[in-house]
Amino acid sequence: MNFGTIGAGTVAQAIAGHLVAAGHKVTLSNSRGPDTLLDVVTRLGPLASAGTAAEAAAADMVFLAVMWPQVGDALAGLPAWDGRILVDTTNTFAELEVGTAGEFVAQRAPGARVVKAFNTLYAQYIAADPRHAEGRQLLFYAGDDAAAKADFHAVADAIGFAPVDAGTLREGGRLMQIGGPLSALHALKQAQ
Known part of the structure; x- marks a missing residue:
């Protein structure tokens, strides 16, 4: 799987x-273009590359990691998703008419199988070794797609996290959004 x-x-x-x-290839993109990411991909190593948003979005699993006000622009004009997995890591402080942030993202990425994740953790906990x-x-x-959630679960587990399925984009998303009971909950699954 590529990312x-x-x-x-x-x-x-x-x-x-x-x-x-973990040995996976990752294409990173931003709004300023691939040339601005050379230092980042050099630091990450030879499995990392810089590309356009369209190139990054062509991966099997894509992580949407922009600030909330940029979500619409970041998803606009991308090729058809054709069932690829889009992991929404965003958070919003605004009240949404559509429901949850994950549902909002799903509406703007038709054909993507959206999984909401990483939004409950502060960046320092994401960056640190999860073990x-x-x-x-x-x-x-x-998420609403069982197969996409299973694929995400396997990836998250393989990179060291203890993944926990919180439910659908609507119900789980409410638990995970800012102000929900899982927001900023930093806990460990005890070693056995």
Whole structure:
């Protein structure tokens, strides 16, 4: 499986770092163009590359890691999703008419199988090694497509997190959004 990021800030770089460390290829993108990411991909190593948003979005699993006000622009004009997985890491402080942030993203990425994840953790917990002597960092996720959630679960587990299915984009998304009971919950699954 190959991976891409739409956005290349702290969260995207942290996720890419875990994926590269596990031996996966990752294409990072941002709104300023691939040339602005040369230092980032050099630091991440030979499995990381810089590309356009369209190139990153062509990956099997794509991480949307932009600030909330940029979500619409970041998803506009991308090729058809054709069932690829889009992992929405964004957070919004605004009240949405559509329901949850994950549902909002799903409406703007028709054909994508959207999984909501990484939005409950502060970036420092995403970047750090999720494996600790006491256990592994919990990572809540939500989605409406069971196969996409299973694929995401396998990837999250393989890079060291302890993934926990929080439900659908609507119900799980409510639990995970800012102000929900899972927001900023930093806990470990105890080692057995």
